[in-house]
Amino acid sequence: VARGPAAHLFCHEERGPEPTLLLVHGFPFDGRMWEPQVEALRGRFRLLAPDLWGFGRSAPPHHPPSIESQAEGLEWMLSDLGVARAVLCGFSMGGYVGLAFAARFPERLSGLVLADTRAGADSAEGRATRTESARRALREGPGFLADTMPEKLLSKMTFDSRLGLVGRIQTLIRDQPREGVAAALLAMRDRPDRSAELGRVTCPTLVLCGAEDAISPPAEMRAMADAIPGARYAEIPGAGHLSNIENPNAFNRELMAFLSLILEGYFVGKS
């Protein structure tokens, strides 16, 4: 899709009217995790669902890997595609990238959606686990993540009863290159605490959280929304962490309502 520093950043694109919606995937997935949103929003807005460096069909990440360099890659990609401003919707790790993007390139955002993500950094224990998981991913590939993550990513009800969905998630995880998975673990391990920056987010913001998200729980996400001036907060019922996949109807409804408010100029004067 791109030349220069953004070379080999693969991006699934659907043409449509403004605003452009830039969908940034979580770990350890690629742009295909947004299929339920692409299906529902196709033709209504211009959609961009890239694979971050190291994932899917994109090139390996920069060294040392960082969340910031992923945000830079997206900004280069937008330039190459001639997109001046976009609504960035980031899920989990994609939200870490979204917050880094908002701090670095605020003029590029006409809106921000933070789904099932966090502003804080990892704990010491979490950092140690990331290092160990990165070593293991390099050694064995992402199979162990495909075996262990779905139970944590999904609500108990989904995990116990929707075996097809669990299988699709496992396939998506197994498809990811081991070097990219390891690099992303180190990038997440080393990401800074951005809590103090939330008050400086100037664009219209929507915070979405699966009602049963155990990784970025509702109380934490509600506090994140409270810290961002004017941010809206909504919970996705019947969903754990992977709220956009578990309950796409509710997720898409909230997303579309937010995009409509942006289109109608509801937030004019805010950004």
Ligand code: MLT
């Ligand atoms: C994700 O869903 O992107 C991950 O759970 C994020 C993380 O491990 O911090």
